[in-house]
Amino acid sequence: MTMGSMHTLELAGRRFTITRASAEDLLAIVALLADDVLGRDREGAGMATYERAFHQIDQDENQLLVAVRDADDRVVATMQLTLIPSLSRAGATRLQIEAVRVAESTRGSGLGTALFRWAHEWGREHGATLAQLTTDSSRTDAHRFYDRLGYLPSHVGFKLPL
Amino acid sequence: MTMGSMHTLELAGRRFTITRASAEDLLAIVALLADDVLGRDREGAGMATYERAFHQIDQDENQLLVAVRDADDRVVATMQLTLIPSLSRAGATRLQIEAVRVAESTRGSGLGTALFRWAHEWGREHGATLAQLTTDSSRTDAHRFYDRLGYLPSHVGFKLPL
Numbered sequence: 001m002t003m004g005s006m007h008t009l010e011l012a013g014r015r016f017t018i019t020r021a022s023a024e025d026l027l028a029i030v031a032l033l034a035d036d037v038l039g040r041d042r043e044g045a046g047m048a049t050y051e052r053a054f055h056q057i058d059q060d061e062n063q064l065l066v067a068v069r070d071a072d073d074r075v076v077a078t079m080q081l082t083l084i085p086s087l088s089r090a091g092a093t094r095l096q097i098e099a100v101r102v103a104e105s106t107r108g109s110g111l112g113t114a115l116f117r118w119a120h121e122w123g124r125e126h127g128a129t130l131a132q133l134t135t136d137s138s139r140t141d142a143h144r145f146y147d148r149l150g151y152l153p154s155h156v157g158f159k160l161p162l
Numbered sequence: 163m164t165m166g167s168m169h170t171l172e173l174a175g176r177r178f179t180i181t182r183a184s185a186e187d188l189l190a191i192v193a194l195l196a197d198d199v200l201g202r203d204r205e206g207a208g209m210a211t212y213e214r215a216f217h218q219i220d221q222d223e224n225q226l227l228v229a230v231r232d233a234d235d236r237v238v239a240t241m242q243l244t245l246i247p248s249l250s251r252a253g254a255t256r257l258q259i260e261a262v263r264v265a266e267s268t269r270g271s272g273l274g275t276a277l278f279r280w281a282h283e284w285g286r287e288h289g290a291t292l293a294q295l296t297t298d299s300s301r302t303d304a305h306r307f308y309d310r311l312g313y314l315p316s317h318v319g320f321k322l323p324l
Contacts, residue, residue, distance in 0.1 A: 026249075033250050045252035053253030060247060062222060082246055085222060087188075088195050088261040090207035091215030095324065096258075099250040124324050131324055134296060134317035146320045155296035157317025158308045162257065162286050162293055 007118055011110045014071065018118055021067040021078070026054050028075035029067060032101040038136055039101075064122070068115060076103040077111055081119055083126055095123030097133040116149055169280055173272045176233065180280055183229040183240065188216050190237035191229060194263040200298055201263075226284070230277060238265040239273055243281055245288055257285030259295040278311055 007018040021029060030050050034043035057063045057080065068077035082096040097119060102112050120131055134157035135142045143153065169180040183191060192212050196205035219225045219242065230239035244258040259281060264274050282293055296319035297304045305315065 029249060039250070042251050049253040050249055053247055053249050053255075056247035056255070057249070060224060062224070063247070065249070080248060080250075084244055084258075084260070085215055085218035085225070086242060086260060087191060087212055087215050087219070087227070088201070088242075089204050091211040093215075093218070096246075098246070098248060120322070120324055129324050131322040132296070132319065134294070134319045137316060137318055143318060149322065151320035151322045153318045153320050154299060155319025155321065156299055156305060156315045157296045157319040158294065158313035158315050159317065160282070160293045160311065160313045162282055162291055 009111070009114045009118070011114055014106075014109055014111075016071075016076070016106075016111055016114075017069050018115070019067050019069065021054075021058075021065040023051070023054060023058075025067040025075050026050055029065070029078045032075065032078050032103060033099060035103075036101060038138075066115075066119075068111065070106065074103075076106045077101065077115060079115065079119060081122065083123070083128060089130060092130050093126070093128045095119070095126075095128035095131045097131060100133075112145060113149065171273070171276045171280070173276055176268075176271055176273075178233075178238070178268075178273055178276075179231050180277070181229050181231065183216075183227040185213070185216060185220075187229040187237050188212055191227070191240045194237065194240050194265060195261060197265075198263060200300075228277075228281075230273065232268065236265075238268045239263065239277060241277065241281060243284065245285070245290060251292060254292050255288070255290045257281070257288075257290035257293045259293060262295075274307060275311065 009016040009018065030043060033039045057065050062083040064081040066079045066081065067075045070076045079100040080098045082098065084094040084096055086092055086094055123131060171178045171180065192205060195201045219227050224245040226243040228241045228243065229237045232238045241262040242260045246256040246258055248254055248256055285293055
């Protein structure tokens, strides 16, 4: 899936660009995933494992792995967007948002909010009528963030290792 | 995505077959989705809308729409399985389960449990290491069902109409 063009965000004097992640961004994205209170215990795999996963995502036309860069070209945020066609809710295509991380260095810049608004627009452009995500019950700051964006915490998210 | 072969379940003297849904099953599946305390207010679209959604699902090789038939060849259960490759959790492929419905006529037969066990096995065969689903907070019977299957209600599920 192509992104049309890169998108630029100007926020409080700081400039960020939203891009489709490339293989060169992988190390920086995995570092963002690991620099997290829950992620640090989960992200211990070797790079070959992440490279394999990256290629699977990259080849799936319903997936978009996002890398956000700051003015110094550092990757400072990431999210994975998945388009899921479905029958329920009157044949709704769902925009699923996973693996959201924003670097500490950009907190308070408004980047998180701007990135989600951009993601919702991207979803609408691709036919999605519902955005959905889950977040760990312990991430109370994230719950407030999603509440401010208009999300409703209507569901319980269950997980089972296979 | 092909299913290899159909799978047969023998449960308390009743026989069910698990199949990949075809266009001919669509009306029965939509009827199952609508015959539900939450679904009855959501599933008002015309069949053309559902047909369009069905073809999108059917053409996506990471999707499997399941139709379960009883011995009389009636569709008595459905679920949608989605394989989502991801970087997080050490490059885990996720098995997402959506739009699960089991007809009233088969409740108590053990079909729901057997169907989920089959779905987990299908996920493992396709490389998934984590199953995930969300269910409306009001579906307390479903919460107990997932708890018995070993799922943990570790996440909050947020939704936003786009």
